[in-house]
Amino acid sequence: MLDKVVRALTSLGRSVTDRIWRLGFASRFFLAVFLYSGTAFRRFHLTIREIYFTGVLSLIIILVSGLFVGMVLGLQGYDTLQRYGSSEALGILVALSLVRELGPVVAALLFASRAGSAITAEIGLMKATEQLSAMEMMAVNPIARVVAPRFWAGVISMPLLAALFSALGVFGGYLIGVQFIGVDEGSFWSQMQASVDFRQDIVNGVIKSFVFGVLVSWIAVFEGYDAEPTAEGVSGATTRTVVTSSLAILAADFVLTAFMFRGI
């Protein structure tokens, strides 16, 4: 009986210390990525190439999702607003929801599943097939050559993708609200223009998406680099990237929103 209790406590203790150890390792890895980022900027074509793979190739899913989210917002928003006779405020509702919340958050969630998982799988497989070891033996630091360009590509792409998501969303809201339902076009745009504040809404949205970009890219490159070099290990790491980054995005969103919009 006592044996069982001791064993259970030991395994609980081990799992806690393992997690803390891994968090420490992830933090040191994050610092190392910063430290060895010189190559990613000096030879910017390496980062541009990754921006193409993570950013440009994510465009389709981001743009289509943004359009549909905006269209749904148009439908739902109109349905609620017209009950209070303020359907002209549809432009404000669509724009604020997108710029402040949905743009950065949904774009980041989509980015984590589309690009984050791909980055983890690629780095994990490079490790499993000894490509990272080979690079080290050729006196080339894999963190500088492989990890840092992918990390910065994610950080740079994320705010741009979120902005495009929001823009397409606003257009989707316009299509449904103005063209389909018949809300007055003048008030749709003018109210939106008058109520969306550049500093308070747009800049805060960009800051959010930048933070999400850092989080998703960090988790993705770390999980890939730390993956067990087997098929099972890489598949587990890919899943962890999507799950951990999604949770991190939502938690960070709450914290950021609490700081950014508490006075409103």
Place this chain on the structure above:
Amino acid sequence: MSAEPLVKVSNLNFTYDRRPVLTGINMEIHRGQVVAIMGSSGCGKTTTMRLIGGQLRPTSGSVSIGGQVVHELDNDGLYQLRRRMGMLFQFGALFTDMSVFDNVAFQMREHTDLPESLIHDLVLMKLHAVGLRGVHQLMPSELSGGMARRVALARAIALDPLVMMYDEPFAGLDPISLSVVGQLIRTLNDALGGCSIVVTHDVQESLKIVDYVYFVSAGKIVAEGTPAEIKKSTTPYVHQFVWGEADGPVPFHYPAPPYGASLLQEVVRA
């Protein structure tokens, strides 16, 4: 043969997870030599090579290359040293997102400021040396296993290394590729003027091309000598290994409780 060995392994010990992997390894490899490290799977051959390449740190003892002690070097020093080393990985480890040409050009572009026209010529020369100039535009996924190994060899010799290391270069190759890779190891070693370390368990092929053999078993060197001496060796382990006998000092059976007791044991269902 010069008096000072190019690679010197002195009383090398390596422990992983409190389990001794290598104990008291001593080796001397001189310029011009091709040396094989042989032994059954899991005996510590690849670990020895990783210690020589500085990918692992020894628990005690040292490896020195050209007079420099590998584990005492800082990161920059180690990378400087690695520019004079080449390593062929078991499955080639070619970069799958780059063409054959870019794979071979990788180190030249990373470490030198050579103009692209010169890199072009050098890459074709390296590929010509391994007989694969014709595939420079292909991607690694379009190559056979033997071809990938040869391209990886061309990549490893890109900067004319002094010390070449081969991790199981013969594993999984057809007889023709096997012989080609074996000959390449020998000719490249003689052309580069350095030394080569071949980690392998392919006895017949390696005895044809190497100058000296170290036999490793359970993390210790159990025998060493020239191929002729090894073939004649009466050491039971070496004899079993060279002639591929099923039973001997390396038992056929993995340690287990007595056979009868295992059969009579009650089956416990989870």
